[in-house]
Amino acid sequence: MNRLPALIVKVERSESLCFLELDASGIALSMLLFDLKPEFSEGSRVQVLFKETEVVLAKQLSGEISFSNRFQAIVTKISKGIILADISLSCPAGEFSCIVTLKAVNRLALEPGDEVTVMVKASQLSLEAGHDA
Template sequence: MNRLRAVVTEIEGEQNLHIITFDCAGSSLKMMGLDLPKGLHLNSHVILGIKPSHVAIAKHLSGELSYSNQLQATIASIENGKLLSNILLHVKESDVQSFITLSSSKRMNLQVGEQVTLLIKASELFVLEVLDA
């Protein structure tokens, strides 16, 4: 499980649906969810969670995407298995793990030290813990 420290900068809501914006080491992240986690408010310090299987990787990205969360990262390590690649990426002050298929890793010719873009859908980001609740 990936864990990122962040601060709530905006909360938008309509009925039970909420879009929450976070500052994560100077990068903006958005989360879409039905109910607000208990104790969450503007300026709350939180730990965000992202499953490694929900972190996509783009190389030489250009054009517009619907992904709200696009973070620049450096590939720190690549472990290839028979079917999957476990990619460790360094994003500012954090490390993020991504599981992608081995065929995608090979097709993209991913290399340690290479700059890539992490893509995370707003619906895949969640609050693991509200630190100041």
């Protein structure tokens, strides 16, 4: 599970559904939550959690897309298996990883040092409270 420290900067509510805006070291993230816990309020420091398999990578992406969580990262390591590859990435909020198919790595011609666009759907993020960001 990936973890990036962040600060909750805004909370919008509509009945039990909440839309949160977060700042992860200058990276703007957003997410959806149902039944917001009291510890997740504006100004709270949290850890943003997301699975390695929920990360989408792109090279030289341009134009608008529906993903609200889109930011740049640098590929630091690629561990290739027979079918899957574990990609280590670095961004201003910290280190994290993703798992993609080896075919995707080859199609994107990914190499350590490449800059990629990272995307994670707002519905795929979760929060953990009580951590310094």
